[in-house]
Amino acid sequence: MQVENRFDVLSGGVDDPNINAHVAKKISRLSELSTAEIFDLKTEIESELDNLFERLTAQGVDLESSLITPEGFPRSDIDVLQVRLLRRSINMLRNDLRAVIDRAQELMASHFQKLDAKTRRVDDGSAVNYRIPFxxxxxxxxxxxxxxxxxxxxxxxxxxxxxxxxxxxxxxxxxxxxxxxxxxxxxxxxxxxxxxxxxxxxxxxxxxxxxxxxxxxxxxx
Structure with a gap:
């Protein structure tokens, strides 16, 4: 039986350990979520990204830092594998965040279209029997x-x-x-x-x- 290790994550072999499993599950169900749930998910993803960036910074690198020495060897002052994992997780979550924002915009546009249609019906005197004095x-x-x-x-x-x-x-x-x-x-x-x-x-x-x-x-x- 093959034993999974951290290297498998880099090739998609197992779930990303740097991404909260609860958040990942909600992302996989994006098309099923309500508008309110999507906005909650957006907040959760942004929080996850903040955490990942903090962990990357703690390694003394950012998304662009070189992971090899001028001689072409892996840097010994950082955990190169961990940095690669963190960068991969950040890039994945950034893509997910864009998808969440796009989905939220779709739902909001649909909501306002329905609201506009309803308002037009309400404003049409033939469609509403106004009875409440103001x-x-x-x-x-x-x-x-x-x-x-x-x-x-x-x-x-x-x-x-x-x-x-x-x-x-x-x-x-x-x-x-x-x-x-x-x-x-x-x-x-x-x-x-x-x-x-x-x-x-x-x-x-x-x-x-x-x-x-x-x-x-x-x-x-």
């Missing part, structure tokens, strides 16, 4: 864009353009939409005092006798 109309100025749109005192906003209960950021997001939508028609959905929903069209504008683009007062609910 703002209360406490005043409507006569002759204002809000009044012309049919907005009433005590109406509760459930949609204003693409703003809804989940993204209004205490109305700061709504204010930004109003500012960016001057003279552009916005779909507005309100819940009336009679507990019925109404769909309106409001066009923010400065072209009226009062101040502001809406002519109404809103409070966050």
């Amino acid at each position: 703002a209360l109309v406490t005043e409507v100025v006569p002759g204002s864009p809000a009044e012309k749109a049919g907005l009433l005192h005590h109406d509760k906003l459930v949609r204003f353009g693409n703003i809804h209960a989940g993204n209004n950021q205490s109305l700061s997001a709504l204010g930004q939409v109003v500012k960016n939508s001057e003279d552009k028609a916005l779909a507005v959905r309100v819940l009336r005092a009679d507990n019925r929903f109404r769909n309106l069209t409001l066009t923010p504008s400065k072209h009226w006798a009062g101040n502001g683009l809406l002519g109404c007062r809103l409070v966050h609910v």
Whole structure:
């Protein structure tokens, strides 16, 4: 029966003793890992690399240092085999780290594509039934864009353009939409005092006798 030794590692004969077996197993299952697990693996590989570089430095060499004397003999001041093993392990883990980063980027790109598609569906008024109020109309100025749109005192906003209960950021997001939508028609959905929903069209504008683009007062609910 052949006995394995450290030289076998250099030719792939056995598992690399310098690489944590748990990390190596996760690397072999890269395609099966979730995004969170992949980011954890990235951190683990980086930690392993730091450890390997420290061990290499402790030998008094780096990745480029010559392992032979000017006369062509192996250096006697270092463990040449150990240095070669460490360099091999570092190069392997560097390649693995690149693969992990590439896989993470693939998963993140896929995630954001799905999120973007979902956002488009949410922003499509025909696909979502907006029902949760996020703002209360406490005043409507006569002759204002809000009044012309049919907005009433005590109406509760459930949609204003693409703003809804989940993204209004205490109305700061709504204010930004109003500012960016001057003279552009916005779909507005309100819940009336009679507990019925109404769909309106409001066009923010400065072209009226009062101040502001809406002519109404809103409070966050």
